[in-house]
Amino acid sequence: MNRKKLQKLADSLCKSAKHFNKFEVECLIKLFNTLGVEPSDRHAVVGLDRNSFRNILHVTFGMTDDMIMDRDCFDVYDLNSDGYISREEMFHMLKNSLLKQPSEEDPDEGIKDLVEITLKKMDYDHDGKLSYADFEKAVRDENLLLEAFGPCLPDMKCGMAFEAQAFQETSDL
Template structure:
């Protein structure tokens, strides 16, 4: 892609990409162009197919969990794909992400308490479940809530290494 075409595309995308400046958009476009591959099916469009994307998540970020690699952050937690994270889904995710502590108290009671605390913090419309709108507002206000039910993004060390490499490679173009 020539420089003029890149700048025009970046300018166009900057109008809707609220969290990226023009330089970052140009870097992302260059990065995508470097990652795109020829599809195995001659009728498919050139681009980044699902398998290539999964390979990048695995090779670059060390992600191996199929459920996480197949979904975005909200969908990782919305186990039944009904558009909401219910109390039961929260309980399931928290139960799997917490270490078991030997105590006289029923461990499920502690998890139920955490579910209630989480709902108080994230359920903005007070309907007893998290919609995508609730989830998005909560994680925008407090980034740590993004992984409240267990990790769904690569760790910081992998993300930083990727950013350094991506911006270095695109600056060379």
């Protein structure tokens, strides 16, 4: 990709990519192009196929959980794929992601309390469950809620290492 085409694409993407500056967008475009994502024929769509994407998640970020690698964050939590994250799904995810502490208190009661707190924070339409729209609005308003029910993204250390390497290597290109 020539420099003029790269700058034009970066300018276009910067308008909607609020979390990245122009240099970062250019680096990401260069990185994307180094992944060998050119289509094999002229009618194919440019992009990563599922196996290539899973390989990047595994090798670069150490992700091995198939359920997480095959779904986006909302779908990871929507266990029965009905389009909503129910109280029961929240309870299940929180129970599996929280460390068990020895105490006289019933741990399930604490988890139920967390579910109610989460619903108050994220359930914008007050129907007792999270739709994708509820989830998206809550995460956009407070990105820490992205992993409210447990990890669904690579850990921060892997992400930071990837960013440092990607922005260094692509600026050298």
